[in-house]
Amino acid sequence: MTKPKPRVIYWFRTDLRLHDSPALKAALDLEPECLYPIWTWDPHYVYRARVGPNRWQFLLDCQSDLSASITKLNKKSKLFVIRESPTTLFPKLFKAWNISHLVFEKDTDAYARDRDNEVTEIAKKAGVQVITKVGRTLYDPDELVKQNHGKPTMSISQVIKAGEQIGQIPRPIPAPASLPDPGDTSLNFKQDHPSSEPDINAPQRNSSDQSYAHLAGPQGDFSVPTYDELGLKPSTTPHHGGETAALAALDKIISNTKYTATFEKPSTAPTAFEPQSTTLLSPHLHFGSLSCREFYWRAQDVVDNFKQGTASHPPTSLTGQLLFRDMYFGAQAALGHKFGQAYGNPSCRSVPWHLPSKVNEDTGLVVRDGGGGGGVEYSIDSSTAETWFQRWKYGCTGFPWIDALMRQLRQEGWIHHLGRHAVACFLTRGGCYVDWERGAAVFEEWLIDHEPACNIGNWQWLSCTAFYAQFYRCYSPISFPQKWDKDGAFVRKYVPELANFPAKYIYEPWKAPIADQKAAGCLIKSIDEEGEDGELDLSPWKKEIVAEKHEANGAQNGDEKKEKESMNIYPKPMFDFPSRRTTCINALKNAYRVGLYGNDQKVLDGTWRDLFPDEAEGPTSTADVEAMHDADAHGEFVHDAEGHEGLHEKDHSPVGRKRKEHGQGTLDGHVKRTKT
DNA sequence: ATGCTCGTTGAGACT
DNA sequence: GAGTCTCAACGAGCA
Known part of the structure; x- marks a missing residue:
């Protein structure tokens, strides 16, 4: 009796490619009678994960390209x-x-693992055999953890060591030359509609969400959704997805053997644009439109054939970048949902940042609903910190380097890795002292290459809560970009108000004499001087990004012309950077001395904050306070003195109010040591 | 133990 | 302009 031939569903998720797909190969090796390549529109992605229009666009690009390649x-x-x-x-x-068979690529993301376990149970009940293969990372993250003695991979040397135990990274598999027919695709069942509540992506849409209006789409032909169907606001990114584009981009990079073999991440310019100084392949790695193993071996082969002793090495080389990716996947695989938050996370330091996440006491997880599009809910312990956070997010901090990066991020969905360092350091340990989880949520929304594990890991790294501890190494929003871009071309592009500023003041425009400001067509003013009754008015910066990039050179409407003729306004810096840096470094020093991690009992029961005096983040010496008053943007810096209200009670006082500071002391006297 | 080096990507002064 | 040292100082790993 011959066995009936397999009838196989290949379930595409974050592996939107045909080349080097071990899972797809496993499906084809079954020699199926029919193969259904499918995508299921997961409500988690539609409603529960923060996804801005640019990443939606990239995903739809990938789906369309894949579908065409299959056809x-x-x-x-x-x-x-x-x-x-x-x-x-x-x-x-x-x-x-x-x-008879369900085949998909293994996914170790905390959410995906839960979902896949559930689906595997469902398949078991239905008598369907499930086959999964690793293909999203160089190594199986679970294997990496196992070889790392069951611990999360927290350093690159651990990854390299564990990798040596596992063995060689698999060579890529060629794309199939043919695919079996799908079977009959009629759907003789009723569609179940998922709950759209809570819908944290509501702000991403400007018309009604028809995501689940028809099981097989409006035409009934299973086609890739359109923007109309999803009700999304238009995307503004110039970067496009799809396996075809990814492989072409990789070819181009690899054909430049010197670039490929000598690449050193720390020396690539974060100020470069058109072209960028790095590969821009990260969004393709996220959606799987490029296999990381294809990338790895194409790069490694170039390195191996390059002039002896002149190629770069991990961790700074191109392959090193992929190892870092695996490191974060390994940390996530070991820690699960706890990896994404400080609370309950044994590998993450607890620091009493402003704007801390709210935690659900039953689940021990951060509250991820926040109707109104907020995503993770947080406490506004300090109105000043909330203002700083909003100004950071919308690129109106008054520090051109930071603002240029945040505007590029919002508009294009991608910024250079070192640019991410700069804005992350600024928001957390090197400026605002705001919880890294706030920043991670913004990146989650806006990045086209948002990879949950890497995003979380990098925010922990930059905030010095895990992976990295040298908190006294702090990025300056003035000196750092000057290293690459003395003239400020990057700032001029993304902060056009400052386009005509003299290079001398491009990173510190508030220092420019009024005559120079007028000559450059832009006045530097306190934001709250602008609004009515002293309220902060961020609306000029928060407004929707229209896809003006492509139209700007064409017809301008009357309003735009009028705006051009009048003087531009750019904000004064929202605080004095040197004094904030000192404050933050001292606060971090203190937090390190207290030495608590997310799983400490005192953290879990909330009493840990008592170990930090009100002054935990405030100025630490009289000299600092004086420095702030001496600073240029008078009035603004007085905000520094707040943040002393403690982190429990909500502050409902109006944003932007000036306050008197309390008496100051050094931190040391207030700290109870938990380590001996 | 105690001290040393090293760690993907600091800033600033100096040679 | 590139390299080197110091600033103040973290943890991990090693001898």
């Missing part, structure tokens, strides 16, 4: 996009299509 291999086939949650869809789909 090239088999005219009857395509990427069948089904609008339903995988957990409700699969039981019905297995039956309707008489499926």
Whole structure:
């Protein structure tokens, strides 16, 4: 008796490619009678993960390109996009299509693991065999953890050591030359509609969300959704997704053997644009439109054939970048949901930042609903910190380097790695003393290459709560960009108000004499001088980004012309950087001395904050306070003195009010030591 | 133990 | 302009 041939669903997720897909190969090795390449529209991504229009665009690009590539291999086939949650869809789909096997690439993201376990149970019940293969990382993150003695991989040397135990990174697998037919695709069942509540992506839409209006899309042909169907605001990124584009970009990079072999991340310019100084392949790695192993071996082969002894090495080399990615995946694989937050995380230091996340006491996880599009909910312990956070987010801090980066991020969905360092340091340990989880949430929303593990890991790194501890190494928003871009071309592009400023003042425009400001067509003013009754008015910066990039050179409407004729306004810096740096470094020093991690009992029960006096983050010496008053932007810096209100009670006082500072003392006298 | 080096990407003064 | 040292000082790993 011959066994019936397998009827296989290949479930695409973050592996939107045909080349080097071990899971797809496993599906094809079954020699199936039929193969259904599908995408299920997961409500977690639609409603619960923060996804801005630019990343949506990139995803749809990847899906469209993949679907076309599948059709090239088999005219009857395509990427069948089904609008339903995988957990409700699969039981019905297995039956309707008489499926014997479900194949997908292994995913170790905390959420994805839960979902995949659930789907695997569903398949088991339906008598469907599940096959998974690793292909998203160089090594299987679980294997990496196992070889790292069961511990999260917290340094690159641990990854290298564990990797040596595992063995060589697999060589890439060629794309298939043909694909089997799909079977009958009729859907003889009713669609289950997922709950859209809470919908943290509501702010990303400008028309009604039709994501789940039709099981197989408005035409009933399983096509990739359009922007209309998803109700999304238009994207503004110039970067596009898709395997075809990814492989072409990789070819171009690899063909430059010197660039490939001698790449050193720390010496690539974060101020470079058109072209950028790094590869911009990260969004492709996230969506799987490029295999990381393809990237690794193409780069490694160039290195191996390069002039002896002149190639760069991990961790700064191109392959080193991929090892860092694996490191973060390994940390996440070991820690699960706790990796994404400080609370309860044994590998993450507890620091009494401003704007801390709220925690659900039952689950021990941060509260991830925040109706109104906030994502993770947080306490506003300090109105000044909240103002600083909003000004950081919308690129109106008054520090041109920071503002240029944040505007590039919001508009294009990508900024250079060192630019991410600069803005992350500024928000957390090197300026605002705001919780890294606030910054991570903004990156989650805006980055087209948002990789949960890498984003979380890098924010922990930059805030010196994990992976990195040299908190006294602090990025200056003035000296750091000057290293690469003396003239400020980058600032001029992304902060056009300052386009005509003299290079001498481009990173510190508040120092320019009024005559120079007038000559450059831009006045430097306190934001709150601008608004009515002293209220902060960030609206000029918060307003929607229209896709003006492509139209700007064409017809301008009357309003825009008028605006051009009048004087531009750019804000004064929202605080004195040198004094804030001193304050933050001392606060970090203190937090390190207290030495608590997220899983400490005192952290879990909330009593840990008593170990930090009100002055925990405030100025630490009289000299600092004086320095602030001497600083240029008079009045503004008095805000520094607040932040002493303690972190528990909410502060409902109006944003931007000036306050008198309390008496100051050095930190040391207030600190109870927990380490001996 | 205690001291040393090293760690993907600091700033600033100096040679 | 590139390299080197100091500033103040972190943890991990090693001898």
